[in-house]
Amino acid sequence: MVSDEFAEQVLAVVRRIPAGRVMTYGDIATALGSSAPRAVGRVLALFGHSVPWWRVVPSSGLPPQGHSREALPHYLDEGTPLRAMPADGRAQRDRADQHAQRDPASAAAPELRPHEYRIALSSARLPYTHEIYAEVAL
Numbered sequence: 001m002v003s004d005e006f007a008e009q010v011l012a013v014v015r016r017i018p019a020g021r022v023m024t025y026g027d028i029a030t031a032l033g034s035s036a037p038r039a040v041g042r043v044l045a046l047f048g049h050s051v052p053w054w055r056v057v058p059s060s061g062l063p064p065q066g067h068s069r070e071a072l073p074h075y076l077d078e079g080t081p082l083r084a085m086p087a088d089g090r091a092q093r094d095r096a097d098q099h100a101q102r103d104p105a106s107a108a109a110p111e112l113r114p115h116e117y118r119i120a121l122s123s124a125r126l127p128y129t130h131e132i133y134a135e136v137a138l
Contacts, residue, residue, distance in 0.1 A: 061118040081120035
């Protein structure tokens with residue numbers, strides 16, 4: 001169980017994530033001075049409908065588990081950097097990542113389907129220099 005205060009803090013951080021950017025569950029925990037990314041996930045599972053939940057992703061860069069279909073239109077609308085991820089093997093995912101790095105526009109094409117993309121964390125992740133982290137000693 002998470003406290004009401006922690007839940008409010010998590011939701012306040014999520015509301016401040018700019019469109020087209022993402023934070024990981026661990027990033028949010030860090031921004032709050034916590035070491036509990038799973039608690040952040042629990043808050044979003046319970047109360048995330050009231051905030052832009054699609055802007056919070058696991059450190060793998062995959063969309064929130066079970067929500068890739070619902071998240072994709074948000075990512076495309078906001079211009080969130082995405083990478084194509086074919087479903088048939090790691091080697092092909094690696095090649096897709098390399099292609100997306102050379103041609104980022106092709107990775108965010110509307111032809112992407114759920115389960116065939118991930119967030120390009122190297123360019124979409126909110127940097128630790130952002131004001132969200134201002135109150136935490138990193």
